[in-house]
Amino acid sequence: MTEQAVQDRxxxxxxxxxxxxxxxxxxCPYCDFNSHARNPGxxxxxxxxxxxxxxxxxDLALLxxxxPVHSVFIGGGTPSLFSPEAIGQLLKxxxxxxxxxxxTEITMEANPGTFERERFHGYRAAGVNRLSVGIQSFNDTxxxxxxxxxxxxxASQAISAAHEIGFDHLNLDLMYGLPGxxxxxxLADLEQAIDLGPDHISHYQLTIEPNTPFAQRPPRLPPDETLWRMERRCRVALGRAGFKRYEVSAFARPGAACRHNLNYWTFGDYLGIGAGAHGKLTDTASGHIWRTRKQSHPQRYLATASTTARLADHEAVPPIARPLEFLMNALRLTDGFRLELYRQRTALSPELLLQSLAAALSDGLLRQQADSVIPTVRGLALTNELLLSFMADEIAASA
Known part of the structure; x- marks a missing residue:
């Protein structure tokens, strides 16, 4: 794919x-996010x-x-270590x-410990209207x-408190495939999560990430057959409870899908501020799509936040890379994507995808419905394999 492949604005x-x-x-020993241990005080x-x-x-100069802002997501780390007054000041x-x-959807991540739970009322008053609580499991072991x-x-107390305070939109993060x-x-973890009445559950398998304590000293995880049964049985249980799977690991009641994450998965734009934050911005005038990443270490970030040195990376996404970047996100969605959306967000003709799409359709990884390309259940389970054909096209085009 060359620059001449860009056919639309x-x-x-x-x-x-x-x-x-x-x-x-x-x-946590499994965490590879940009987080740093520190006493709340x-x-x-x-x-x-x-x-x-x-x-x-x-960043506004780049924008x-x-x-208008459609969504805000305050993540971490543990954002609920910040006081309600600080969160209120941030939103102002x-x-x-x-x-x-x-x-505007305003989500904040929180842990369910007593210290954070006591602050939930203040976060709601500050303007947070969606809480995402990192449960992971209800089993103490x-x-x-x-x-x-x-x-x-x-965890149970925190969810009950969030409901009482008025958080109508509530996500629970829950993992499966845990050691032992x-x-x-x-299934018991999932049933307890459902009984607590959230309108969104992020249900994902524990994976061992590089450069984490778990990678250095790997725990014994359940065998693949058990993992497959966990995923399938839990997915069925969520469906029966009224949760629609709309992304590989995201399940929501009607109208409760996370708008912020949907914007990621449909190649939307977002400003990323804070240590290590990533961003994506579309400049329609120049035809460029920009990716940004801020300095990761908090002290380095604090020292450079008002200068261009805050940018650890600031790179244009070339046309040759846009198909894979779009598809890596959009093919995680159970409803897939419209070919017209692909054209609008990449300025590329969908016809350039047809050969790879045909192969994925033939392999039973995708299905096509009118203008939409939709992953099958098998395709969602084999996302990496699904992307390989598109990646091969990119490598061949750049050779």
Whole structure:
């Protein structure tokens, strides 16, 4: 694929904001996110909030014309280590610089420990309207093996408190395939999560990531056959409980899909501010799509937030890379994507995909319905294999 393959103008996608708060009480042995252990009382909120605003000001120059914000996601680390007052100040800062839609989704990640739970009311008052709670398991033995600092009882109490406070939109993060876990334990975790009444559940398999303590000292995980049965049985249980699978590991009740993540998966735009935050911006005037990444270490980020040195990476996505970048996200969606959306977000002709699409259709990994390309259940289970044919096209085109 060459520059001449760009046949259309890019259209302006929806805009989200991702804010990264990088501190946690203790780093979990499976976690490869940009997080740094720190006592909550030692977190200096004011300097970091000032850095976030300086970073945002710099990014606004990259954005150009201000655009309405469709979603905000405050992730980490453990954002609930920041006080409600700090979160309120952060949201006021964002609103001061960019227009928010009346229905902007504002999600914050939180842990279910007592310290964070006591702050839930303040977060709701500050403007957070969707809470994402990192449960992982309700089984105390498994939680200890995962290095979590909360108990199953803490988790149940936190969800009950969130409901009472008025968080109508509530996601629970839940893992399966844990060290020593059997099928019945995985199902019991899921049943308890469903009984607590969230409208969204992120249900994903524990994986061993490089450069983590689990990678250095791998725990014994369930065998592949058990993992497959866990995934299948849990998926069926979620469906029976009224949760629709709309992404590989995301399940939601009607109308409760995470808009911020859907924007990622449909190649939307987002500002990424905070230590290690990633961003994507579409410049329709120049025809460029930009990827940004901020300095990862908090101290380095704090020192550079008001300068161009805050950018660890700032690169254009060339046309040759756009198909794979789009598909790596869109093919995680159970409803797939429209070919017209592909054209709008990449400025490339869908006809260039036809050969690879035909092979995936023949292999039973995809199906086509009118203008939409939709992964099959087999295709969702074999996402990496599905992408290989498109990756091969990119390599061949660049040779």
């Amino acid at each position: 890019l259209t302006t996608p929806p805009l989200g904001i991702y804010v990264h708060l990088p501190w946690c009480v203790r780093k 030692l977190i200096s909120e004011s300097p970091y909030l000032a850095a976030l605003e300086a970073d945002l000001r710099q 150009g014309t201000p655009r 800062t964002l609103r001061r610089h960019l227009p928010f839609r009346p229905d 498994h939680l200890q093996r995962l290095g979590r600092i909360h108990s199953g009882h803490d 876990q059997d099928l019945n334990e995985a």
